[in-house]
Amino acid sequence: MAVAQTQTIVPQRDGIQASVVNDLSIQVATVNGSGSQSSNNVLMRSIFQMGIPTSGKNLFPSNIAGLPTWFTIRASKRGYVGCKREVDILIAMNPQTAREDVETLDPGRVVLYEERLKLSGLRDDLIYYPVPFSKLAAEAVRIPRLRKLVANMAYVGSVAEFLGIEMEQVEVAIAKWFKTKQKAIDLNIRIAHMGAQYVRDHLPKRDPYRLERMDKTRGKIIIDGNSACALGAMFGGVTVVTWYPITPASSLGEALTDYLQQYRTDPETGKATFAVVQAEDELAALGMAIGAGWSGARSMTSTSGPGISLMSEFTGLAYFAEIPCVIFDVQRVGPSTGLPTRTAQGDILSLHSLSHGDTAHPVLLPGDMAECFEMSRQAFDLAERLQQPVFVGSDLDLGMNNWMCDPFEYPTEPPDRGKVLTAADLERAGEFARYRDLDGDGIPYRTLPGTEHPLASYFTRGSGHNDSAGYSERPEDYVQLMDRLKRKYDTARELVPQPVIDLRDEAVIGIIAYGSSDSAMEECRDQLLEEYGIEINYLRLRALPLSPALKDFVAVCRRVYVVEQNRDGQMADLIQLELGEAGTKIRKICHYTGLPLDARFVTEQVIAAERPS
Amino acid sequence: MALRTRARKKKPKKTNRIGLSRSAYRGHPSTLCSGCGHDAITNQIIRAFYEIGVNPYSVAKMSGIGCSSKTPAYFMNASHGFNSVHGRMPSVATGTMLANRGLVCIGVSGDGDTASIGLGQFCHLLRRNVPMIYVIENNGVYGLTKGQFSATADDGATLKTGVVNELPAMDCCSLAIEMGCSYVARSFAGDPKQLVALLKGALSHSGTAMLDVISPCVTFNNHPGSTKSYSWAKEHEELLHQIDFIPGFEPIAAVDYPEGEAMDVEMYDGSVIRLRKVDMDYDPMNRREAVRMLHSSAAASELLTGLIYVNPVAKSFLDTLNLCDEPLVSLPHEKVKPGPEILEQVMKDLM
Ligand SMILES: Cc1ncc(C[n+]2csc(CCOP(=O)(O)OP(=O)(O)O)c2C)c(N)n1
Ligand code: SF4
Numbered sequence: 001m002a003v004a005q006t007q008t009i010v011p012q013r014d015g016i017q018a019s020v021v022n023d024l025s026i027q028v029a030t031v032n033g034s035g036s037q038s039s040n041n042v043l044m045r046s047i048f049q050m051g052i053p054t055s056g057k058n059l060f061p062s063n064i065a066g067l068p069t070w071f072t073i074r075a076s077k078r079g080y081v082g083c084k085r086e087v088d089i090l091i092a093m094n095p096q097t098a099r100e101d102v103e104t105l106d107p108g109r110v111v112l113y114e115e116r117l118k119l120s121g122l123r124d125d126l127i128y129y130p131v132p133f134s135k136l137a138a139e140a141v142r143i144p145r146l147r148k149l150v151a152n153m154a155y156v157g158s159v160a161e162f163l164g165i166e167m168e169q170v171e172v173a174i175a176k177w178f179k180t181k182q183k184a185i186d187l188n189i190r191i192a193h194m195g196a197q198y199v200r201d202h203l204p205k206r207d208p209y210r211l212e213r214m215d216k217t218r219g220k221i222i223i224d225g226n227s228a229c230a231l232g233a234m235f236g237g238v239t240v241v242t243w244y245p246i247t248p249a250s251s252l253g254e255a256l257t258d259y260l261q262q263y264r265t266d267p268e269t270g271k272a273t274f275a276v277v278q279a280e281d282e283l284a285a286l287g288m289a290i291g292a293g294w295s296g297a298r299s300m301t302s303t304s305g306p307g308i309s310l311m312s313e314f315t316g317l318a319y320f321a322e323i324p325c326v327i328f329d330v331q332r333v334g335p336s337t338g339l340p341t342r343t344a345q346g347d348i349l350s351l352h353s354l355s356h357g358d359t360a361h362p363v364l365l366p367g368d369m370a371e372c373f374e375m376s377r378q379a380f381d382l383a384e385r386l387q388q389p390v391f392v393g394s395d396l397d398l399g400m401n402n403w404m405c406d407p408f409e410y411p412t413e414p415p416d417r418g419k420v421l422t423a424a425d426l427e428r429a430g431e432f433a434r435y436r437d438l439d440g441d442g443i444p445y446r447t448l449p450g451t452e453h454p455l456a457s458y459f460t461r462g463s464g465h466n467d468s469a470g471y472s473e474r475p476e477d478y479v480q481l482m483d484r485l486k487r488k489y490d491t492a493r494e495l496v497p498q499p500v501i502d503l504r505d506e507a508v509i510g511i512i513a514y515g516s517s518d519s520a521m522e523e524c525r526d527q528l529l530e531e532y533g534i535e536i537n538y539l540r541l542r543a544l545p546l547s548p549a550l551k552d553f554v555a556v557c558r559r560v561y562v563v564e565q566n567r568d569g570q571m572a573d574l575i576q577l578e579l580g581e582a583g584t585k586i587r588k589i590c591h592y593t594g595l596p597l598d599a600r601f602v603t604e605q606v607i608a609a610e611r612p613s
Numbered sequence: 614m615a616l617r618t619r620a621r622k623k624k625p626k627k628t629n630r631i632g633l634s635r636s637a638y639r640g641h642p643s644t645l646c647s648g649c650g651h652d653a654i655t656n657q658i659i660r661a662f663y664e665i666g667v668n669p670y671s672v673a674k675m676s677g678i679g680c681s682s683k684t685p686a687y688f689m690n691a692s693h694g695f696n697s698v699h700g701r702m703p704s705v706a707t708g709t710m711l712a713n714r715g716l717v718c719i720g721v722s723g724d725g726d727t728a729s730i731g732l733g734q735f736c737h738l739l740r741r742n743v744p745m746i747y748v749i750e751n752n753g754v755y756g757l758t759k760g761q762f763s764a765t766a767d768d769g770a771t772l773k774t775g776v777v778n779e780l781p782a783m784d785c786c787s788l789a790i791e792m793g794c795s796y797v798a799r800s801f802a803g804d805p806k807q808l809v810a811l812l813k814g815a816l817s818h819s820g821t822a823m824l825d826v827i828s829p830c831v832t833f834n835n836h837p838g839s840t841k842s843y844s845w846a847k848e849h850e851e852l853l854h855q856i857d858f859i860p861g862f863e864p865i866a867a868v869d870y871p872e873g874e875a876m877d878v879e880m881y882d883g884s885v886i887r888l889r890k891v892d893m894d895y896d897p898m899n900r901r902e903a904v905r906m907l908h909s910s911a912a913a914s915e916l917l918t919g920l921i922y923v924n925p926v927a928k929s930f931l932d933t934l935n936l937c938d939e940p941l942v943s944l945p946h947e948k949v950k951p952g953p954e955i956l957e958q959v960m961k962d963l964m
């Protein structure tokens with residue numbers, strides 16, 4: 001029987017031991033606001049440029065400057081992009097957390113640290129490399145403020161030297177980061193070399209970790225999910241964008257604003273072919289998006305959980321009045337102060353039926369960067385096709401972290417603007433009833449304000465209307481409306497992205513995951529197979545409403561674990577509701593620490609349930 | 614069988630400059646209480662749009678929730694209408710105008726809808742100077758929820774039930790000026806002549822035109838003790854000026870007024886609002902003076918009506934955003950979807 005094989009690395013005083021190549025994680029612990037963003041980015045890019053699959057996760061506090069922050073870079077020759085629980089190399093720069101950071105390392109790991117922190121006495125089962133980073137910086141730079149910023153680039157040089165990261169790549173990455181600022185480029189390159197030189201002169205290598213050139217990143221890009229969503233929206237032809245700042249969604253609105261200004265300003269007139277409004281709050285943000293959607297524009301807003309709560313009433317109105325718009329929810333942990341900068345998938349139930357009364361909304365769940373791009377574009381098609389708000393449910397892990405992926409493919413299909421009648425259409429038809437289901441798919445036809453035709457106008461209101469948009473409180477009219485909206489939801493079931501299913505011979509256990517949780521699943525399945533001999537069927541959900549394919553998947557499994565990042569298993573609940581009796585096969589695996597999901601956690605949960613000792 | 618018919622000479626229907634009769638501006642029959650001030654305002658909206666000859670197909674009628682907010686259903690059936698949610702019409706109207714700058718937007722709200730639940734959106738609409746007419750049908754109470762006090766009720770006013778309001782009234786006109794609104798007017802549902810002139814002026818304005826119109830609620834707030842009743846308003850109305858509106862498409866009559874007796878405000882579309890002196894000199898383009906007048910009239914328990922403040926050249930939100938001339942909704946997809954070379958370039962930068 002297979003046993004859990006967690007790597008144990010025994011420190012050796014003088015070198016020679018099995019080396020660990022291209023499979024490690026580096027955690028950089030710094031102080032928020034100390035400029036470590038550039039050095040961490042440079043470090044990650046340097047590894048990426050060596051052809052080694054890389055991903056980066058930023059764990060940051062809800063603070064502008066002063067609180068601790070950690071950046072974790074994973075290099076994985078197998079291409080795993082999820083979070084790795086164990087830290088192999090700690091770069092300790094922050095006096096506030098250094099002790100605790102060291103305490104939590106597994107034996108045999110490396111601590112590269114600012115010499116002044118004097119960490120080597122803490123434990124004797126780690127490999128310590130003290131480097132006087134601040135002294136090096138002081139030698140290189142006179143201005144104290146600058147000194148603090150460049151000290152960080154010194155650790156890039158030092159760790160590069162230890163791990164075998166090519167200094168040319170560090171230089172390229174520095175140049176890329178600082179773009180046209182030649183002075184900054186020169187200075188940072190100099191500091192990085194000083195960090196490397198110090199290591200060469202004073203610190204013989206005593207650890208097994210190495211990075212070696214591969215060819216697995218050629219042609220790939222590194223991007224964060226918020227930028228990917230912003231690009232998707234731009235290439236989806238969005239014209240009205242409204243938002244209210246909130247972490248972790250702000251960078252979506254900001255990236256989109258930048259892209260639009262750059263690529264959607266009419267070169268002839270210098271005028272904008274888009275409107276971006278930073279609204280006074282999320283109610284107004286959605287109100288504007290709805291007004292624009294009603295008028296026929298492709299409109300969107302982006303927010304996170306607290307904003308979603310505020311958008312509740314308007315979402316219901318748009319559902320009943322059947323108005324298209326796209327709402328991005330970059331999910332984060334809970335309300336108010338505390339963990340707003342931590343990741344979660346806790347808005348699933350809210351998004352599913354946001355508002356009062358009977359409501360149900362399509363929710364797209366991108367699982368990677370390509371899908372952040374593609375689904376963001378597609379959301380506009382769906383919103384206009386279905387004439388209702390469509391959510392894109394991303395999260396902080398996807399949205400704000402750096403992911404490696406293939407370049408996005410240019411969307412070639414024409415946009416689906418849905419059932420909109422022009423004056424000419426109305427002339428031909430000779431009649432128009434705004435809410436009549438002519439096609440049996442639950443989706444009515446609409447006209448846009450400004451349409452020059454006597455049949456065009458209608459009056460838009462919430463729940464109380466008949467199929468000609470006349471005011472009505474008649475029970476039959478209401479029931480008819482509700483039943484049609486349900487029919488429309490069933491139409492949506494077929495139109496939204498379908499799940500990705502991977503069945504394995506012999507597998508009787510299934511896993512269902514979605515969104516950022518997918519990033520841990522390949523590794524988790526490999527662990528279950530390689531360490532425990534358990535084959536796993538996998539279904540990755542990509543949208544609500546749930547696909548009919550879900551039932552068939554569960555049917556071929558004995559047990560199905562639904563993996564998600566919230567306490568109560570919100571998606572598992574929806575799945576169980578959907579499955580009826582077969583729902584008894586569903587088990588919940590819930591990860592709700594605020595940290596990104598790691599494969600080991602899921603593996604352990606599955607094993608605890610499947611192989612109780 | 615032959616019917617005996619008598620050829621009757623048809624009276625030619627009266628039409629406006631775009632060839633439409635007044636009935637083309639009608640809406641559904643009102644379902645409000647008979648005598649409600651809101652219906653009187655509806656009539657003046659119909660009249661103003663008809664007389665100016667606004668194309669009803671190009672109009673968007675917006676509202677929040679309340680008796681007042683129901684009224685867009687009672688005028689201009691040929692226009693698209695949107696009865697949104699309580700207090701949030703400003704945002705919906707903003708989105709509408711961003712999407713289609715070719716529309717003529719009129720929003721109708723109540724004092725509850727504007728000054729209580731919708732106060733934030735109201736203020737931000739005015740700050741932005743979104744091109745639209747914003748009418749507050751101000752009755753001092755929540756009509757639709759059966760007569761509770763609203764935030765515009767005057768200190769000391771009483772409800773029919775005897776409840777006294779002990780909070781200061783919010784003055785939407787002072788607030789609007791403070792928020793940067795570029796067309797601020799107050800009127801009274803019982804003064805159709807003034808109201809229609811102010812509405813026409815609003816139609817000629819390039820930014821937000823805010824009209825705070827006292828509109829008595831005959832069911833819940835028209836009794837002695839109310840300060841929003843017909844009789845109170847009639848007794849306390851103080852006219853800032855007599856208002857004539859001369860649309861840009863009509864020649865401006867060269868009337869000679871004695872020095873200081875009249876003042877012309879030229880609007881951005883060439884129309885003119887002519888203000889004739891009643892008993893004081895008043896310049897509605899002087900913001901400070903406007904605020905002072907509002908304060909002193911409130912202190913004197915007067916209902917000051919007229920064009921309180923106007924800045925005919927204020928930059929509209931659409932210009933602030935540097936929007937293209939063509940409405941965003943009419944841009945062809947090629948114009949809003951950058952080409953493959955752009956995506957390629959963005960991808961290269963990320964490699
Ligand atoms: C969110 C929300 N809260 C409360 C209500 C109930 N409500 C409907 S109309 C109204 C007050 C309307 O007052 P006002 O705007 O002055 O309009 P009036 O009826 O006086 O014309 C209220 C509180 C609602 N529709 N929505
Ligand atoms: S309750 Fe008052 S505001 Fe409402 S319709 Fe009747 S009179 Fe008008």
Ligand SMILES: [Mg+2]
Nearest residue numbers: 723724754756
């Ligand atoms: Mg009222």
